[in-house]
Amino acid sequence: MQEEIVIVGAGQAGAQVAQSLRQGGFEGPLRLIGDEPHPPYQRPPLSKKFLAGEVGSEGLWLRPPAFYSINNIDHIPSTLVTGIDRMAKRLVLENGDTLSYGKLVLATGTKSRLLPLTGANKAGVVTLRSIADVDAIRERLSKAKHLVIIGAGYIGLEVAAVAQGMGKDVSVVEAQDRPMKRVVSKTVSDYFAKLHADEGVKLLLETGIDAIEGEEKVEAVRLSTGDSLPADLVLVAVGAEPNDQLAADAGLDTDNGILVDGAAQTSDANIYAVGDCTRFYSGRYTRSVRMESVQNAIDQAKAAAQALLGGEVDYDPLPWFWSDQYDIKLQIAGLSEGYDDTVVVGEPAANKFYVAYLKDGTLIAVDSINSPRSHMMARRVIGEPWRDDLLPDA
Secondary structure, eight states, X not given: OOOOEEEEOOSHHHHHHHXXXXXXXXXXXXXXXXXXXXXXXXXXXXXTHHHHTSSOGGGGBSSOHHHHHHTTOEEEOSOOEEEEETTTTEEEETTSOEEEOSEEXXXXXXXXXXXXXXXXXXXXXXXXXXXXXXHHHHHHHHHOSEEEEEOOSHHHHHHHHHHHHTTOEEEEEXXXXXXXXXXXXXXXXXXXXHHHHHHTOEEEOSOOEEEEEOSSBOOEEEETTSOEEEOSEEEEOSOEEEOOHHHHHTTOOBSSSEEOOTTSBOSSTTEEEOGGGEEEEETTTTEEEOOOSHHHHHHHHHHHHHHHXXXXXXXXXXXXXXXXXXXXXXXXXXXXXXXXXXEEEEEGGGTEEEEEEEETTEEEEEEEESOHHHHHHHHXXXXXXXXXXXXXXX
């Protein structure tokens, strides 16, 4: 009899592990534990189409609920795992119950990073990570006139685009000197800064926040400049942190993420981890990486399932990401960190171009703006020496 596999975390990665195990022939007991009441769902549309009301919660589901029962996957919703007893191979649940496992997979994802700001706990100060978060944001946004977003990353700018389309007064406050600075070049940052400014979003760069003001609920955001912005709603969108505390408390190796090898195995041979919560060594980039992307969640989950089924695997992916803002699609292939040169092909003014990132003459990443052909080709040729005909015209 095959030993029971328990997956903690019913997001994209956890659901993919369960699906891949069944597709790979695993016939033993299989449990998928999630802390939300919903079936596993996709998160990228939360800050875009779901917030805008273009799709409902059922439109986010990765599979209909019947999929899990048909495939004998015991999906356990609304359940929080609070501890791992590695010696007894047993999970401790929030209600005090325990659950045994033969092999354990942690797919605990991330949580929104918070800011230690005065007034951050006032009503109307929100983060965006789940269906419940967006339901609350949408209700408040429908009545709000002034929205202040702290952070000009993917989530902040995507929400700014949706809210601006609803006719709201939107301000985005960013401590860095350009939007999305951590992940894109100045050319791409400048393009998106102009895009949002042209749409009417107020983008305040190199600006800090001193406090969130108001009596019981938020009324204004006091800036480091001394000025205040009126605010009926404040979205804190300053990145995410891995949910690795459960692993750390159990004595597993962590370092801003659960440390895993190329087979998604942790420092405990009976425990694997996948998705946004993990950190692994990439031979492709010769450094440790932690990726927050659908691609990584799916592909690392498939690798973990293969390893659990006894296969040989050494996971080292080419990552890719995307962001939709207004009618502009940004697609990123590779990791541009450490680049020493860029090549711009196409015209930003025409809303169709790409930026190739080079390191020592080798292509390491490509940002494509409304240029899907260059993105798809980049995913095949990254790692090759740069030449002018390596990628198609934008």
